[in-house]
Amino acid sequence: MSTVLYDTPGPKARRRARVITAIVLLALAGFVAFLVVAFVSPRTSVSGAELRPLSDPSLWVILNDRAIWRFLLGGALATLRMAALAAVLAIVIGVLFSFLRTARSRWIRLPSTIVLEFFRGMPVLLMMLFVLLVFSTGAYWAGVTALALYNGAIIGEILRSGVAALPRGQREAGLTIGLTPLRTRFLIEFPQAVRNMLPIIIAQLVVLLKDTALAYVISYDDLLFRIDTMRKGDGNLIFTLFLVALVMYLAINLTLSTVARLVARRVRPGGPAPRIPKRGVFGRPTPTVSDPMATSQGTSAP
Amino acid sequence: MTAVLDNLDILVSGFLLTLALLAIAGVGALVLGSIVAGLRVSPIAPLRAIAVGYTEIFRNTPLTLVLLGSAFVLPFLGVRFPGLSPQQFYFVLAAIGLTLYTAPFIAEAIRSGINSIPVGQAEAARSIGLDFGQTLTLVILPQAVRVVVPPIINVLIALTKNTSVAGGFFVVEMFASGRLLIERTAQAVPVLLAVAVLYLVVTVTLGLIASFVEKKVAVLR
Amino acid sequence: MRFRSTRTAKFSLGALAVVGALVLAGCTDSSAPDPETDPTEESSGMPEVPYADGTTMADLAAAGTIRIGVKTDQPLFGLTNAATGDPEGFDVEMGKIIADQLGIDEANIEWVNTVSSNREPFLQTDQVDIVIATYTINDARKLLVGFAGPYYIAGQDILVAAGNPEGITGPEWFSENPDKTICTQTGSTSITNIGEYTSNILASGSYADCLEPIRNGQAVAVTTDNVILSGLAYANEGEFELLNAPFTEEPYGIGVPLEDTELRSWINDVLDAAFTSGEWARAWEDTVGVVIDLPDSTPTVDRY
Numbered sequence: 001m002s003t004v005l006y007d008t009p010g011p012k013a014r015r016r017a018r019v020i021t022a023i024v025l026l027a028l029a030g031f032v033a034f035l036v037v038a039f040v041s042p043r044t045s046v047s048g049a050e051l052r053p054l055s056d057p058s059l060w061v062i063l064n065d066r067a068i069w070r071f072l073l074g075g076a077l078a079t080l081r082m083a084a085l086a087a088v089l090a091i092v093i094g095v096l097f098s099f100l101r102t103a104r105s106r107w108i109r110l111p112s113t114i115v116l117e118f119f120r121g122m123p124v125l126l127m128m129l130f131v132l133l134v135f136s137t138g139a140y141w142a143g144v145t146a147l148a149l150y151n152g153a154i155i156g157e158i159l160r161s162g163v164a165a166l167p168r169g170q171r172e173a174g175l176t177i178g179l180t181p182l183r184t185r186f187l188i189e190f191p192q193a194v195r196n197m198l199p200i201i202i203a204q205l206v207v208l209l210k211d212t213a214l215a216y217v218i219s220y221d222d223l224l225f226r227i228d229t230m231r232k233g234d235g236n237l238i239f240t241l242f243l244v245a246l247v248m249y250l251a252i253n254l255t256l257s258t259v260a261r262l263v264a265r266r267v268r269p270g271g272p273a274p275r276i277p278k279r280g281v282f283g284r285p286t287p288t289v290s291d292p293m294a295t296s297q298g299t300s301a302p
Numbered sequence: 303m304t305a306v307l308d309n310l311d312i313l314v315s316g317f318l319l320t321l322a323l324l325a326i327a328g329v330g331a332l333v334l335g336s337i338v339a340g341l342r343v344s345p346i347a348p349l350r351a352i353a354v355g356y357t358e359i360f361r362n363t364p365l366t367l368v369l370l371g372s373a374f375v376l377p378f379l380g381v382r383f384p385g386l387s388p389q390q391f392y393f394v395l396a397a398i399g400l401t402l403y404t405a406p407f408i409a410e411a412i413r414s415g416i417n418s419i420p421v422g423q424a425e426a427a428r429s430i431g432l433d434f435g436q437t438l439t440l441v442i443l444p445q446a447v448r449v450v451v452p453p454i455i456n457v458l459i460a461l462t463k464n465t466s467v468a469g470g471f472f473v474v475e476m477f478a479s480g481r482l483l484i485e486r487t488a489q490a491v492p493v494l495l496a497v498a499v500l501y502l503v504v505t506v507t508l509g510l511i512a513s514f515v516e517k518k519v520a521v522l523r
Numbered sequence: 524m525r526f527r528s529t530r531t532a533k534f535s536l537g538a539l540a541v542v543g544a545l546v547l548a549g550c551t552d553s554s555a556p557d558p559e560t561d562p563t564e565e566s567s568g569m570p571e572v573p574y575a576d577g578t579t580m581a582d583l584a585a586a587g588t589i590r591i592g593v594k595t596d597q598p599l600f601g602l603t604n605a606a607t608g609d610p611e612g613f614d615v616e617m618g619k620i621i622a623d624q625l626g627i628d629e630a631n632i633e634w635v636n637t638v639s640s641n642r643e644p645f646l647q648t649d650q651v652d653i654v655i656a657t658y659t660i661n662d663a664r665k666l667l668v669g670f671a672g673p674y675y676i677a678g679q680d681i682l683v684a685a686g687n688p689e690g691i692t693g694p695e696w697f698s699e700n701p702d703k704t705i706c707t708q709t710g711s712t713s714i715t716n717i718g719e720y721t722s723n724i725l726a727s728g729s730y731a732d733c734l735e736p737i738r739n740g741q742a743v744a745v746t747t748d749n750v751i752l753s754g755l756a757y758a759n760e761g762e763f764e765l766l767n768a769p770f771t772e773e774p775y776g777i778g779v780p781l782e783d784t785e786l787r788s789w790i791n792d793v794l795d796a797a798f799t800s801g802e803w804a805r806a807w808e809d810t811v812g813v814v815i816d817l818p819d820s821t822p823t824v825d826r827y
């Protein structure tokens with residue numbers, strides 16, 4: 001692997017790299033061995049009682065129960081249901097917000113900016129609690145509303161900066177051929193902005209999916225809540241259940257992230273990215289689309 | 303409003319805990335994130351793999367599950383901090399969970415920030431004879447800091463909001479204090495507005511700092 | 524079951540009693556009664572409690588369904604059975620008794636997951652028809668919702684590790700030992716009550732969350748209503764024990780909308796009938812009775 005930061009490694013550097021690699025691999029192996037040993041050794045509780053080791057089959061036997069899996073999958077479906085509806089609403093709200101924020105009239109622009117900053121600055125959990133208690137809607141709608149408003153505000157910002165990043169000529173051309181400013185925005189600027197910003201928007205939707213787990217705190221009957229209900233049924237299963245939850249959430253999220261990435265790649269303006277990407281300092285390709293929100297929004301997602 | 307004013311001390315103590323979580327987890331995430339970013343570009347393949355694996359796992363796990371793990375699974379596995387009171391113990395666990403969760407985002411911010419510096423800069427540095435250390439400290443990092451600070455502050459804003467999740471796991475920070483007050487006074491709206499305002503104080507301040515830095519270091523390209 | 528007159532009721536009950544006796548005589552194996560599948564309603568002998576037309580009760584009976592808010596995470600009172608997906612427990616059984624009186628079949632009851640802070644909002648905004656969710660009656664709440672009952676007098680008690688290694692005697696013990704931590708749920712009446720004895724409290728998201736801190740030594744006890752504690756003890760196979768020294772009185776009531784005095788009064792009538800007919804005792808034995816003995820006397824409903 002060569003970058004411009006350092007010379008192509010010569011024999012001595014290569015040898016050193018091999019030695020360090022060997023040491024690291026050894027350390028990793030030791031760590032894994034430690035985990036395995038900790039897993040099978042018996043534990044003692046605080047009061048001195050002998051507890052079963054983590055590898056004890058009685059702690060894992062529930063995984064064989066199909067009814068339990070059906071129960072958990074029901075929870076996963078609840079998660080996805082909330083995410084799907086919230087995502088659709090978030091896009092609608094985002095479009096609305098981006099229009100409001102770029103309105104020519106100050107009386108529309110300023111209040112909507114304040115409202116938008118308010119939604120962005122509040123924790124999603126707080127919004128969920130607010131909707132739940134003030135409008136007494138039940139956990140599902142509280143979660144959907146809060147997620148839609150919060151992510152809608154962020155998507156609105158993404159779209160707005162997407163429109164702002166377009167060459168001015170686009171807007172001017174639209175006005176020249178007689179379109180009203182509104183129709184210019186709708187017919188010319190918006191479609192381009194959406195295409196440019198699609199990867200970031202989809203990334204935000206994946207964040208939305210992760211945030212549905214927050215509804216657990218307001219007792220929405222999703223996957224995490226069901227895992228927790230089972231934990232309350234038998235506290236010793238916590239480790240088993242935690243691993244199950246981890247695997248299930250990783251599966252769902254990684255699948256969606258990968259799908260999102262594939263879709264983003266195919267929908268890019270100008271077709272899929274060229275095969276020879278520009279190389280940055282570390283030898284990795286730099287993003288070729290100028291997306292001002294790429295570093296700020298894509299990484300700040302909670 | 304009286305509900306809020308009578309119980310201001312509870313809200314304030316929750317606010318201070320939120321700030322404490324933000325400070326400790328923020329510093330931790332910055333440190334860990336820098337380490338992970340460094341591992342990502344290391345010439346040693348296993349280190350790169352560890353960094354990538356860690357990032358992918360934590361970026362695709364909900365924060366609630368991470369905090370559930372740190373509050374329940376870690377003690378279950380025997381993690382103890384002798385000398386800490388129980389409330390402090392769970393605070394530390396929550397801080398650990400938040401740090402582990404936020405570090406990948408910081409690492410990503412650092413990495414893409416540094417990556418956005420054109421390769422020509424490093425090439426020019428090498429062609430005038432600077433070595434790796436000099437290239438990094440004299441040429442790359444000063445430019446990188448400019449690019450990297452606003453996204454990092456955005457991650458910290460997200461962290462502020464994420465501290466609210468710790469309220470469900472034994473830490474009586476602002477969100478949990480708010481819930482406590484609501485059930486004690488049955489006046490949801492004033493309490494929630496007060497809590498929201500307190501959160502906004504922190505996030506808007508951070509946002510203003512970010513815009514300020516962004517404007518100061520803007521370089522016409 | 525709805526009957527046209529008391530005479531038909533008596534006849535039908537007599538017929539059923541005969542049939543029931545024959546069926547039972549034919550049964551050789553008696554496994555533990557399952558509230559879900561055993562047709563205990565028929566042989567309960569609980570009289571029908573009448574209601575007038577135009578009341579909520581008539582509307583619910585006509586609709587054929589009722590929305591009951593219950594807990595889904597309190598063992599023995601309201602806990603979702605992962606295999607069936609439905610909640611089970613003493614509160615659930617009380618709900619079934621009420622629904623039965625309205626002629627609503629068990630399968631048509633809509634169980635709504637209700638946490639403590641949702642109980643008043645759900646009633647105020649018609650999300651549920653009634654709430655049976657370990658709902659303590661107090662004056663502050665009476666301003667927002669109506670209460671039928673109580674259907675059980677619980678008391679705040681303390682749960683400790685089996686064998687009581689710390690030698691805890693009651694809440695005063697924590698006043699004397701301020702360095703010992705007690706755990707309870709944030710924002711509950713329990714935390715307010717124990718707050719009178721000590722300030723070294725670990726506030727958790729839910730009562731069941733408090734068990735882990737005891738296991739790993741961060742806390743020495745959990746405090747809340749004794750029936751919730753017994754559910755926790757029951758679910759954890761001998762790891763914990765109850766002090767059995769309740770230091771408060773927590774009357775559990777059935778929440779109804781504030782203005783619906785007819786519903787409140789009718790439910791009180793149903794409760795009285797359940798107390799005298801033994802249905803209440805049956806519901807207890809099927810659920811909480813596994814851990815706590817049947818109380819010596821039935822509670823007295825408070826008609827205010």
